[in-house]
Amino acid sequence: MDPRHGTEFPDVTLAIIAGGQGRRLSGVPKGLLQVEGRTVLARQLALSPHFGDVLLVANAPAPYAGHALRTVADPVPDKGAPGGVHAALTASRTRWVVTVACDMPFVSLESLRVLLDARGEDVDAVCFEAEGRMEPLLAVYRAELAPHWRALLAEDPSLRLLLSRFRSRVLPESALRAVDPTLRSLVNVNTPEDLARHGVSLPPR
Numbered sequence: 001m002d003p004r005h006g007t008e009f010p011d012v013t014l015a016i017i018a019g020g021q022g023r024r025l026s027g028v029p030k031g032l033l034q035v036e037g038r039t040v041l042a043r044q045l046a047l048s049p050h051f052g053d054v055l056l057v058a059n060a061p062a063p064y065a066g067h068a069l070r071t072v073a074d075p076v077p078d079k080g081a082p083g084g085v086h087a088a089l090t091a092s093r094t095r096w097v098v099t100v101a102c103d104m105p106f107v108s109l110e111s112l113r114v115l116l117d118a119r120g121e122d123v124d125a126v127c128f129e130a131e132g133r134m135e136p137l138l139a140v141y142r143a144e145l146a147p148h149w150r151a152l153l154a155e156d157p158s159l160r161l162l163l164s165r166f167r168s169r170v171l172p173e174s175a176l177r178a179v180d181p182t183l184r185s186l187v188n189v190n191t192p193e194d195l196a197r198h199g200v201s202l203p204p205r
């Protein structure tokens with residue numbers, strides 16, 4: 001599929017990063033976790049009409065097969081989330097990529113707009129810092145970083161280290177709170193306790 005035109009962000013791919021093993025949730029495909037009867041993946045895909053393209057990064061794609069999504073695996077395996085972002089940058093057909101982790105059930109379009117509006121010619125990546133932490137899995141990246149990113153993967157870097165190697169714009173918590181007062185877009189669920197706290201359910205057996 002060619003990148004879609006006539007959308008709000010035709011030069012941006014929405015990349016859902018779902019290549020982890022979800023060990024703290026006994027290996028459940030986290031994109032199939034449910035909120036109010038809808039999977040997290042479906043909630044995130046509801047944002048996709050605003051973007052030029054959409055992409056799923058999953059090393060074990062079978063659980064997501066029903067969605068008929070363009071799906072890629074990590075070209076460099078065993079690098080964790082940095083390898084997932086690399087996969088998205090490599091597979092992108094658009095100039096920019098917005099990454100969303102598949103374990104973030106409450107990502108809003110408004111929060112993505114804040115990130116996307118902070119792009120510029122002198123910027124390679126944009127993310128938020130909130131409650132003292134950067135969140136590089138709700139972030140915008142320039143796709144042409146892919147080869148540089150790949151070279152750095154040899155060092156087994158964290159996402160935060162990678163961001164420090166590029167021209168990254170880190171937006172303050174107040175920028176997100178202006179559109180998302182409780183920072184729900186940044187919630188990610190990793191453990192049974194997280195599921196209970198945020199009203200997220202396991203997929204039906």
Ligand SMILES: Nc1nc2c(ncn2[C@@H]2O[C@H](COP(=O)(O)OP(=O)(O)OP(=O)(O)O)[C@@H](O)[C@H]2O)c(=O)[nH]1
Pocket residue numbers: 017018019020021022023024025030057058059074078079080081083084085087100101102103137190
């Ligand atoms: N493509 C890709 N994505 C990954 C990889 N490791 C983690 N992720 C994704 O990165 C995000 C954050 O992952 P984590 O919570 O750190 O790891 P996880 O594998 O989901 O869960 P745990 O095994 O419990 O740590 C999720 O969206 C994962 O799907 C990987 O090796 N490749």
